[in-house]
Amino acid sequence: xxxxxxxxxxxxxxxxxxxxxxRRALQSLTSAGLGLAAAPWLSRxxxxxxxxGQPSGPGGLPLAxxxxxxxxxxxxxxxxxxxxxxxxxxxxxxxxxxxxxxxLLDEFGKKYKVKTLLTTFSDMDQAxxxxxxxxxxxxxxxxxxxxxxxxxxxxxxKPINHSYLPNLKNNxxxxxHSPFYDVGxxxxxxxxxxxxxxxxxxxxxxxxxxxLDNPWSIFWKAQQYKGMAGLINSPREALGLAMLYRHFYxxxxxxxxxxxxxxxxxxxxxxxxxxxxxxxxxxxxxxxxSWLHQAWSGDLLTGAMYYxxxxxxxxxxxxxxxxxxxxxxxxxxxxxxxxxxxxxLAHLWLNFLLEEKVAYSNFVNFTGYQPPINSIDTEALxxxxxxxxxxxTAVIKPDDLGPTSLQYMTLTSKGQALWQNAYSRFISGT
Amino acid sequence: xxxxxxxxxxxxxxxxxxxxxxxxxxxxxxxxxxxxVDPIFQNxxxxxxxxxxxxxxxxxxxxxxxxxxxxxxxxxxxxxYVALSVVICxxxxxxxxxxxxxxxxxxxxxxxxxxxxxxxxxxxMRMLAWIDLLAPDGYVNRFLMWSHIYPHPPNWLSGNPGxxxxxxxxxxxxxxxxxxxxxxxxIDQRLLEASRDLGASPMQTFFRVTLPLSxxxxxGGSVIIALPMFGDYYTPxxxxxxxxxxxxxxxxxxxxxxxxxxxxxxxxxxxxSLFLGVLMAYYMYSVAKTxxxxx
Numbered sequence: 001x002x003x004x005x006x007x008x009x010x011x012x013x014x015x016x017x018x019x020x021x022x023r024r025a026l027q028s029l030t031s032a033g034l035g036l037a038a039a040p041w042l043s044r045x046x047x048x049x050x051x052x053g054q055p056s057g058p059g060g061l062p063l064a065x066x067x068x069x070x071x072x073x074x075x076x077x078x079x080x081x082x083x084x085x086x087x088x089x090x091x092x093x094x095x096x097x098x099x100x101x102x103x104l105l106d107e108f109g110k111k112y113k114v115k116t117l118l119t120t121f122s123d124m125d126q127a128x129x130x131x132x133x134x135x136x137x138x139x140x141x142x143x144x145x146x147x148x149x150x151x152x153x154x155x156x157x158k159p160i161n162h163s164y165l166p167n168l169k170n171n172x173x174x175x176x177h178s179p180f181y182d183v184g185x186x187x188x189x190x191x192x193x194x195x196x197x198x199x200x201x202x203x204x205x206x207x208x209x210x211x212l213d214n215p216w217s218i219f220w221k222a223q224q225y226k227g228m229a230g231l232i233n234s235p236r237e238a239l240g241l242a243m244l245y246r247h248f249y250x251x252x253x254x255x256x257x258x259x260x261x262x263x264x265x266x267x268x269x270x271x272x273x274x275x276x277x278x279x280x281x282x283x284x285x286x287x288x289x290s291w292l293h294q295a296w297s298g299d300l301l302t303g304a305m306y307y308x309x310x311x312x313x314x315x316x317x318x319x320x321x322x323x324x325x326x327x328x329x330x331x332x333x334x335x336x337x338x339x340x341x342x343x344x345l346a347h348l349w350l351n352f353l354l355e356e357k358v359a360y361s362n363f364v365n366f367t368g369y370q371p372p373i374n375s376i377d378t379e380a381l382x383x384x385x386x387x388x389x390x391x392x393t394a395v396i397k398p399d400d401l402g403p404t405s406l407q408y409m410t411l412t413s414k415g416q417a418l419w420q421n422a423y424s425r426f427i428s429g430t
Numbered sequence: 431x432x433x434x435x436x437x438x439x440x441x442x443x444x445x446x447x448x449x450x451x452x453x454x455x456x457x458x459x460x461x462x463x464x465x466x467v468d469p470i471f472q473n474x475x476x477x478x479x480x481x482x483x484x485x486x487x488x489x490x491x492x493x494x495x496x497x498x499x500x501x502x503x504x505x506x507x508x509x510x511y512v513a514l515s516v517v518i519c520x521x522x523x524x525x526x527x528x529x530x531x532x533x534x535x536x537x538x539x540x541x542x543x544x545x546x547x548x549x550x551x552x553x554x555m556r557m558l559a560w561i562d563l564l565a566p567d568g569y570v571n572r573f574l575m576w577s578h579i580y581p582h583p584p585n586w587l588s589g590n591p592g593x594x595x596x597x598x599x600x601x602x603x604x605x606x607x608x609x610x611x612x613x614x615x616x617i618d619q620r621l622l623e624a625s626r627d628l629g630a631s632p633m634q635t636f637f638r639v640t641l642p643l644s645x646x647x648x649x650g651g652s653v654i655i656a657l658p659m660f661g662d663y664y665t666p667x668x669x670x671x672x673x674x675x676x677x678x679x680x681x682x683x684x685x686x687x688x689x690x691x692x693x694x695x696x697x698x699x700x701x702x703s704l705f706l707g708v709l710m711a712y713y714m715y716s717v718a719k720t721x722x723x724x725x
Contacts (some may be wrong), residue, residue: 058469058471058656073479125687132471150470226588274672275672277672289566370709424500428503428504429503429675430500430503
């Protein structure tokens with residue numbers, strides 16, 4: 001396997017030239033007698049890009065990677081144990097639209113005698129912006145791990161008191177009791193897990209993609225599916241696909257050469273299959289307006305459960321992803337907003353979502369995205385016919401997570417700009 | 431008698447409106463283009479004082495606005511789509527407006543209502559409806575195959591510039607017809623009669639009297655539809671979704687939507703505004719000239 005989590009050159013290469021870290025620059029300046037004057041400024045710069053030998057992101061927090069776990073700082077104490085849940089008023093949940101069964105929220109409200117309100121965001125950028133600007137007043141929020149350090153550094157989250165969350169230890173996969181992005185689960189509990197792979201319609205695509213030597217290469221051989229192929233509309237996912245096609249697994253790289261190569265490969269797709277870029281594959285694959293699409297595992301399950309037109313068998317939907325360490329695996333989380341006025345109830349909500357029945361119901365009756373719950377036997381779901389047999393490939397097992405897994409995580413600011421600019425050039429169609 | 435200043439006060443709401451909802455937000459975009467980002471949340475922090483502006487980042491973006499670079503290509507493509515759409519809107523809209531103005535008589539009100547009717551349906555819904563029509567197995571392709579006009583019709587929804595232009599025309603054409611109709615309605619009938627009395631044919635009357643007198647409507651309608659078309663990003667996203675047909679609005683959306691470079695999005699917005707400002711200036715000059723001639 002190629003370098004798995006390819007950190008940028010230590011300290012960056014901007015202000016101090018190629019290969020010289022800011023820390024080393026500081027040492028050199030100090031020894032030259034200039035350090036006193038320059039130290040405060042350089043320290044700030046160092047905090048911005050490097051902490052404890054690891055690159056750092058927002059607020060100087062070290063960037064977590066599956067093989068570089070990070071313990072997030074606490075800016076306040078968690079609430080005390082044994083408090084009674086707040087009653088009355090409105091309990092507000094902040095989430096993507098259609099990513100939580102509203103019935104479960106109503107059930108929670110009834111159980112604890114509060115009104116409930118679901119406030120939605122369209123993506124994580126909007127979620128963080130609205131939380132940061134206090135445009136919303138929410139009690140709990142859905143969150144992806146790559147935005148966690150932003151939320152923690154910006155003091156948008158309240159730390160968790162685990163005495164309120166017995167379900168975390170009892171019901172959740174052990175691999176996520178103390179995830180690499182939040183060692184000790186100080187701020188988050190896991191919600192769903194999913195992989196990135198390839199979704200296709202077997203009645204339209206002749207190749208058995210899973211049996212190809214390099215299945216990612218199908219997009220570069222998809223002349224006959226021109227106009228019916230698609231990529232996920234995300235800089236990380238789209239450029240990441242091109243990297244995986246080249247057997248490069250450092251999906252958090254900030255190496256401009258790697259990004260240039262990925263961009264060139266993506267551009268090469270235009271005359272081959274003219275891919276669309278969107279995030280509607282859960283619908284378009286099921287409805288047949290797309291035949292081959294980069295997809296998240298949950299999209300295929302959702303498509304099979306809810307979007308197949310009458311008369312179309314779920315057997316036509318296929319999904320492939322690479323084995324552990326060679327394809328991205330992600331998980332979403334829940335966290336407590338720092339502005340909550342119902343902190344006990346917020347804890348109970350997190351615990352509620354990790355109840356076996358609740359997580360199961362949310363999965364099979366609404367989201368189609370798998371929760372990492374021990375008792376949810378996905379093989380049994382396949383046997384029951386809830387998940388089509390051929391889509392067992394979209395099911396994730398606890399062992400798929402771990403230090404050697406691939407996960408798109410936070411980049412430095414410079415790295416983000418590199419990825420964004422490369423993607424901008426791709427979607428410009430030039 | 432009323433004091434003179436009283437009438438000027440009437441302009442106050444409009445001036446306030448312009449100040450609060452145009453001048454200040456526009457200056458905020460300028461401030462973002464030359465400003466900073468929040469180191470944690472990456473939200474843009476506009477810098478209001480020009481002496482503290484970061485000009486380097488703007489120049490860096492402008493440097494990518496030269497022939498051969500991505501922004502240049504997208505900008506040219508956008509201009510091309512908008513120009514074609516405006517011309518098509520004009521060719522369809524002018525005869526419609528002319529008919530309603532000159533020949534509709536009793537049905538004029540009904541036709542006007544029908545023109546305004548599409549506004550009652552969300553723009554998004556109208557665009558989504560085209561997806562069903564233009565889908566590979568949609569009604570358009572079925573008709574083309576059934577009628578043998580086009581036995582192997584293309585996939586209209588995958589990077590086809592024609593589909594994007596069609597959608598733009600469909601979405602914006604009512605905004606073209608209404609100013610045209612107003613301009614044609616304002617033409618004094620006696621001028622047309624004088625032209626005929628002096629021996630001009632109907633065609634000559636149209637080209638030498640009607641068309642020049644409706645110039646403000648043509649320009650007004652063109653400006654009204656061109657301005658939002660230039661900034662449109664959802665029409666190509668919905669109808670095509672392909673990088674091949676992306677417009678400058680899609681680039682602006684990408685940079686404003688998240689990430690550490692909202693200044694790039696703001697700079698692209700400013701370049702677009704500058705370009706549109708030139709078009710707008712020409713429109714205003716033409717209107718002023720027409721008014722002078724009329725006096």
